[in-house]
Amino acid sequence: MTWNKFRLDTAKNQPLYQLLADQLRQLIVSGQIAPGEKLPSSRELQKQLCVSAITIESGLNYLVEEGFLCRRPRCGTFVTDSLPGGGVKIDPPKCIYAIFSNMSMVSGYWFLVLGELERQFRAAGYQTCFRQQGDGPIPAEIASYRDCAGIVLCGYNSLAFVGEIRKRNVPVVLIGSLDTESDSEDNLDMVVHNDRERAMISTRHLLDLGHRRIACVTGPVHSKFSAKQKAGFQDALNEYGLAPEPADFYDIPGLEYDDGVKAGYEIFCRRNRPTAIFAGTDRVAIGILATAEKLGLSIPEELSIIGCGGLTMGGVPHKPALTTTVSLPEESARIAAEKLFRQIREPDAPRGTTVVRVDSISFGETTIVCRSGSAGVLRRQEPLPYASTQA
Numbered sequence: 001m002t003w004n005k006f007r008l009d010t011a012k013n014q015p016l017y018q019l020l021a022d023q024l025r026q027l028i029v030s031g032q033i034a035p036g037e038k039l040p041s042s043r044e045l046q047k048q049l050c051v052s053a054i055t056i057e058s059g060l061n062y063l064v065e066e067g068f069l070c071r072r073p074r075c076g077t078f079v080t081d082s083l084p085g086g087g088v089k090i091d092p093p094k095c096i097y098a099i100f101s102n103m104s105m106v107s108g109y110w111f112l113v114l115g116e117l118e119r120q121f122r123a124a125g126y127q128t129c130f131r132q133q134g135d136g137p138i139p140a141e142i143a144s145y146r147d148c149a150g151i152v153l154c155g156y157n158s159l160a161f162v163g164e165i166r167k168r169n170v171p172v173v174l175i176g177s178l179d180t181e182s183d184s185e186d187n188l189d190m191v192v193h194n195d196r197e198r199a200m201i202s203t204r205h206l207l208d209l210g211h212r213r214i215a216c217v218t219g220p221v222h223s224k225f226s227a228k229q230k231a232g233f234q235d236a237l238n239e240y241g242l243a244p245e246p247a248d249f250y251d252i253p254g255l256e257y258d259d260g261v262k263a264g265y266e267i268f269c270r271r272n273r274p275t276a277i278f279a280g281t282d283r284v285a286i287g288i289l290a291t292a293e294k295l296g297l298s299i300p301e302e303l304s305i306i307g308c309g310g311l312t313m314g315g316v317p318h319k320p321a322l323t324t325t326v327s328l329p330e331e332s333a334r335i336a337a338e339k340l341f342r343q344i345r346e347p348d349a350p351r352g353t354t355v356v357r358v359d360s361i362s363f364g365e366t367t368i369v370c371r372s373g374s375a376g377v378l379r380r381q382e383p384l385p386y387a388s389t390q391a
Contacts, residue, residue: 199232218280260287
């Protein structure tokens with residue numbers, strides 16, 4: 001148990017000693033305070049919770065009488081080794097639901113997001129429940145979510161889905177974008193990366209290397225994430241006085257490895273195929289690289305590619321090492337948890353979008369200088385240092 005985060009929920013209209021007893025009992029029953037664990041001393045609890053010694057002693061004695069705590073002279077107060085069997089009404093711990101929409105919850109980025117969300121919720125006394133939501137209608141089971149204190153939507157969600165949750169007065173935060181462009185986001189709590197700027201930085205890197213035939217592979221189709229990446233891609237081309245053509249954009253249904261594999265076949269079968277590719281995620285980029293390898297293309301000698309995410313698949317480094325922009329999944333999850341907790345405490349608090357800004361490139365082995373005007377004559381890029389990250 002992390003005692004330095006323990007606080008009394010004074011919003012409830014109960015005596016302080018009763019609040020102390022109820023919250024400690026809840027933590028014991030849910031297993032967050034283990035059997036046999038020693039509690040902080042009465043003086044430490046008094047100082048941390050800013051209450052009187054009488055309040056502390058009254059609350060602890062209440063649980064001693066119920067059989068949840070025991071006193072050991074000159075040693076302190078401990079959780080009993082065996083909890084009382086019946087007669088005590090225990091409210092189940094509240095749950096926060098993490099719902100993954102149109103996105104695999106086992107991908108590297110979302111795996112890290114999920115782990116950090118679970119840590120934040122556990123520390124605040126909540127259980128974490130998971131749901132996977134694919135394409136299709138709004139799930140009817142929202143109304144039946146048991147003991148739901150709030151919802152975090154991960155991935156690409158419809159505005160109608162978010163609205164359905166809010167109709168039930170359930171606090172909700174989004175990590176990621178809506179699945180379509182929308183102007184109705186002013187009163188939503190969201191956490192996003194600077195997707196447009198990252199796409200511009202990535203494309204500019206390829207342009208700086210001399211590439212002029214560059215493909216942009218991103219999705220899901222019509223999502224706001226895809227629209228921002230396309231806009232960043234176009235921003236970089238405009239800086240160089242270039243105008244993108246419709247054939248430069250490859251829309252894919254998702255951002256997974258298989259989507260990259262399929263896009264790779266389409267790209268490499270073109271007569272005038274690009275010399276460089278900006279991929280919406282690392283998983284897409286690695287899928288494209290796999291296709292290039294099957295077709296006998298040499299990377300980076302015949303193709304430069306840059307991904308987005310800075311995360312390896314399954315924790316195994318890819319060869320050749322992918323050039324990519326980094327992500328901050330744990331930071332995004334931490335901010336989302338803070339937003340959700342604020343909604344739970346203050347339902348009328350203002351909402352808004354927080355942008356986690358990243359402006360660094362992790363240089364790998366998948367980009368190479370292309371000498372313009374000398375088709376086929378390429379020179380390997382000199383090693384470059386890692387750039388710094390900003391959030």
